[in-house]
Amino acid sequence: MMKSDSGTLTFRQPDYKPLVKTPVYKKKKASLSQTKTKPDLAGLLLKILCLLAAAIGFGIMASLMIYILAKGIPYLNASLFAWTYTTENVSMMPAILNTVLTVFLTLLIALPAGIGAAIYLEEYAPKSSKFVSLVSVMAETLSGIPSIVFGLFGMLFFGYTLHLGLSLLCGVLTLAILVLPLILRTSQQALALIPTSMREASYALGAGRLQTIFKVLLPQALPGIFSGILLASGRILGESAALIYTAGTLAKVAFNVMDPGATLSVHLYKLLNEGLYMNQAAAVAVVLFALCIVMNLGHQLLLNRMTKGSK
Amino acid sequence: MNHSIIQAKDVCVFYNDKQALHGISMEIPEQSITALIGPSGCGKSTFLRCLNRMNDLIANCRVEGSIVLEEEEVTGKIDVNLLRKRVGMVFQKPNPFPMSIFDNVAYGPRTHGIRNKAELEKIVIEALKQASLYDEVKDDLKKSALGLSGGQQQRLCIARALAADPQVLLMDEPTSALDPISTAKIEELCLELKKRYTIIMVTHNLQQAMRIADQTAFFYQGDLIEYGESKTLFTNPAHPKTRDYVTGRFG
Numbered sequence: 279m280m281k282s283d284s285g286t287l288t289f290r291q292p293d294y295k296p297l298v299k300t301p302v303y304k305k306k307k308a309s310l311s312q313t314k315t316k317p318d319l320a321g322l323l324l325k326i327l328c329l330l331a332a333a334i335g336f337g338i339m340a341s342l343m344i345y346i347l348a349k350g351i352p353y354l355n356a357s358l359f360a361w362t363y364t365t366e367n368v369s370m371m372p373a374i375l376n377t378v379l380t381v382f383l384t385l386l387i388a389l390p391a392g393i394g395a396a397i398y399l400e401e402y403a404p405k406s407s408k409f410v411s412l413v414s415v416m417a418e419t420l421s422g423i424p425s426i427v428f429g430l431f432g433m434l435f436f437g438y439t440l441h442l443g444l445s446l447l448c449g450v451l452t453l454a455i456l457v458l459p460l461i462l463r464t465s466q467q468a469l470a471l472i473p474t475s476m477r478e479a480s481y482a483l484g485a486g487r488l489q490t491i492f493k494v495l496l497p498q499a500l501p502g503i504f505s506g507i508l509l510a511s512g513r514i515l516g517e518s519a520a521l522i523y524t525a526g527t528l529a530k531v532a533f534n535v536m537d538p539g540a541t542l543s544v545h546l547y548k549l550l551n552e553g554l555y556m557n558q559a560a561a562v563a564v565v566l567f568a569l570c571i572v573m574n575l576g577h578q579l580l581l582n583r584m585t586k587g588s589k
Numbered sequence: 590m591n592h593s594i595i596q597a598k599d600v601c602v603f604y605n606d607k608q609a610l611h612g613i614s615m616e617i618p619e620q621s622i623t624a625l626i627g628p629s630g631c632g633k634s635t636f637l638r639c640l641n642r643m644n645d646l647i648a649n650c651r652v653e654g655s656i657v658l659e660e661e662e663v664t665g666k667i668d669v670n671l672l673r674k675r676v677g678m679v680f681q682k683p684n685p686f687p688m689s690i691f692d693n694v695a696y697g698p699r700t701h702g703i704r705n706k707a708e709l710e711k712i713v714i715e716a717l718k719q720a721s722l723y724d725e726v727k728d729d730l731k732k733s734a735l736g737l738s739g740g741q742q743q744r745l746c747i748a749r750a751l752a753a754d755p756q757v758l759l760m761d762e763p764t765s766a767l768d769p770i771s772t773a774k775i776e777e778l779c780l781e782l783k784k785r786y787t788i789i790m791v792t793h794n795l796q797q798a799m800r801i802a803d804q805t806a807f808f809y810q811g812d813l814i815e816y817g818e819s820k821t822l823f824t825n826p827a828h829p830k831t832r833d834y835v836t837g838r839f840g
Contacts, residue, residue, distance in 0.1 A: 404648055475684040479746070481646060483697040483753050484674035493696070494686055 343567070350564035353557040363529035368558045370565060372531045373545035377569070379532065380450055380525070380541050381514050387454040388510065392461030393503060399462075400469040401491055417459035428456045429520040437524060446532035446539045449525025456520055457510040464509065468502025469495060501581055508577045515569060518543040542566050594619035594757065594787050595640065600654035602635050602644065609635045611811045612654065617804075619756075622779055622788045624802035624819065626795060628839070631808040633791045637759050640789065641676040642669050658757070674701055677750035681762040683742035685734035685749070690717075690726050693734045693745060697753030712752050720748035721778055740771025747778065751786075758782065760790040764797065776801050795835060799823050807831045 360369040395413070403410050432452025442448040472495055480490040496503075518541075525538055527548045532539030540548065542562060549559040593616035602610040610632045617623050625633040635644065642663065644650045656663050663672055674697070685693050694713040703709055713730070717723040722744040726737070734745055743763060750758060760779075764772040772794075779788055779801055792798050798805050799819060806816040807830075815822060815831040826832045833839055 406648070473684075475680060475682060476686065478643065478646070478678075478680060479684045479686065479749075480696070482641065482643060482673055482678040482680075483700060483749065484670040484672075485696070485700045486670055489700055498687060 346560065346563050346567060349557075350560035350562075353561040354564060358558060358561055368549065368555050369529070370542065370545055370558075370562050372529050373540050373542045373562075374565065375531045376446065376525075376539040377515065377541040377543075379539075380446065380453065380521075381511055383446075383450045383535070384453040384457065384514050385507065385510065387450065388457050388461055389507065391454070392458050392506070393465045395458075395462050396465035396469060397491060397496075400466055401487065401495070413462075417462050420455075420459040421463070424519070425456060425517055426519040428452055429523050431455075432520060432524040442536070444524070444526040444538040445536045446525050447535040449521045449539075449541075450535070452520050452524045453514050453517060456517065457513050460510050460513065461503075461506045464506025465499065465503045468499035468506075471502065472498050500584055504577060504581060504584075508573065511573055512570065515541075515566065515573070516543055517541075518547045522547065542569070591618040591620055593617055594659060595789075596655075596657045597636075597639075598655045598657075600636065600639055600652065600656060602632070602639065602653075603651045604647070605649045609811055610639075613813045615806060615813060615816050617787065617789060619787045620783055620785070621803040622783050622790060622801055624798035624805045625789065625791045625808060626793070626798050626805060626834070627808035627814075628834070629793075632811040633806075633808045634761055636808070637761055637789060637791050639664075640757070640759055641673050641678055643678065645669060670700075674753050675755055676757040676759060677753055677755035678759040678761070679743070679746050679750055679763050682766050683739055683746050685737070685742050685745050687733065687735055689731050690734050690737070690745065691730040694749050694752045697749060701753065712754075713748075716748040716752035717745075719751050719782065720744045721774070721781075722748055738771075740767050740774060743767060743771065743775060744778065747775075747782075751782075755786065757787045757789065760788060762791050762793060765793060772797070795823070795837075807834060809834070 357367040358369055359371050359374075360367050361371055363369045363372050399410050399413060429452060432448060432455070436442045436448040436451050437444065442451070476494055476498065477490060480494045485493070521541060521544050525532075525540065525544070527540045527544055528538040529540055529545060529548075530537070542565065546559055546562045546566065549555045549562065595617040597616070598614045600610055600613040601608060613632075613636055625637060627633050638644045639652055639656060640658075640663075644652060652664055654664065658672070658676065661667070677697075686696065688696075691713055694716050695709050698709055698712050703712065714723060717726065722741060725741060726732075726745075729736075734742065737745060743766075747758075747763075764775050767775065776797060779790070782788060783803075790798075790802065802819045804817065805819040805822045807814045807822065807826075807828075809830055815826060815828045817827075822831065823835050826835060
């Protein structure tokens with residue numbers, strides 16, 4: 279450093295020549311605050327396309343909802359909710375009760391089986407075992423099979439072979455098989471997402487496997503498991519093909535599970551099939567729609583409540 | 590040296606066919622801090638996890654040799670849960686359960702059958718005090734443990750381990766995920782705890798071993814190279830490998 283005449287410090291330039299001449303590229307300086315930028319056409323195009331896609335998606339969903347509501351709401355009346363069904367009132371009350379019953383009973387069977395299987399696969403079975411991958415592949419495959427195939431199987435196996443005939447129980451068992459892969463997979467994923475450190479922490483304190491599963495793992499997996507339950511409930515609610523030949527289309531409450539009984543979706547199918555009660559069918563759709571919303575809200579509420587404790 | 594509480598003899602560990610430990614023999618005196626040092630992958634954590642049988646959780650892991658905890662062989666058929674009650678463990682990353690602070694600490698005693706509320710409370714408060722966390726959380730025992738800072742969480746994990754009433758406390762790099770102030774607190778805590786417990790600690794921090802460990806063991810590539818008083822090991826190591834490591838020439 280040396281002092282120049284003006285009194286400011288300047289650095290002395292090195293007086294040697296560089297041994298390697300570095301090539302000098304002439305380039306334009308790219309400034310961040312450039313005022314004139316080339317318009318990013320591709321980016322703009324993508325943005326517009328995405329916006330368009332979103333608009334179309336939303337538009338279709340919204341118009342569907344509005345259409346159903348507009349068609350159905352005017353025909354909602356007290357006689358549609360009469361306790362017994364007659365050809366005059368085409369009441370959907372029995373179907374509503376059957377639906378609730380079916381969802382409840384199906385989950386009663388499918389939940390313990392699905393969650394139990396998930397616990398076995400994640401916590402007990404050795405990770406590298408052939409059995410685990412076999413079950414996973416089977417669950418994948420089963421969830422892709424059309425539901426009418428389940429209906430056929432249910433009718434042949436539960437209906438004829440086990441002599442359950444056309445009954446709510448037959449339908450419930452069929453649906454249980456239908457939603458089992460769903461519950462199994464969501465529960466398994468929920469368990470798999472829990473970090474190993476949680477298991478280690480529990481075992482290191484001298485807890486056994488059972489305690490670790492019930493006190494540490496299941497509470498943490500519960501939100502994931504609940505999502506599975508919601509998906510399964512939706513599936514049950516919307517299922518008609520698997521039920522028509524197993525639980526039947528009778529518009530009567532199946533107080534005895536050995537009696538046949540139609541759920542709302544089957545009831546809707548029947549009304550459409552007969553073609554005489556299109557307006558009432560639209561009203562049924564509105565109720566189905568409302569049930570879906572109630573279920574989703576309930577799920578959300580429960581989830582908020584559960585996760586509040588751990589945050 | 591105090592009377593030794595753990596005697597390991599010819600401990601070999603295999604992951605599949607790969608041998609991770611080659612016949613480790615060492616005695617660990619009670620009510621002291623023993624540090625296990627060495628470069629990553631040298632087997633010190635593996636050895637630590639033999640002492641409370643955490644290696645059981647790893648598929649295809651096989652342990653040979655003998656480890657005796659107060660006259661009892663622990664490598665054979667034993668009640669592993671009871672062993673882990675007596676030999677507690679604190680992990681590298683704080684891993685509190687997503688429960689309240691109280692429930693975290695009460696997890697061990699509840700596991701081992703203590704249901705009485707007043708008794709549980711006494712144990713939890715005592716453990717939190719021992720982990721010098723009580724003053725910071727005494728009004729928030731019902732709050733979630735996840736709201737604590739990293740250093741607090743680690744002390745909570747220590748309290749949780751202490752509440753199970755162990756004799757030995759294994760620590761697997763307990764401060765490597767913490768800031769210097771939290772680290773200092775934990776080190777201070779260890780010095781306090783060694784009056785009642787035997788502490789065995791894996792650490793990558795040589796200064797830490799020098800500061801608080803009574804004995805230090807140097808592991809290298811699955812072998813125990815040198816084991817002795819920390820002072821001697823760090824200032825006057827007998828083995829050239831140890832010297833290279835503690836002077837920072839490799840590792």
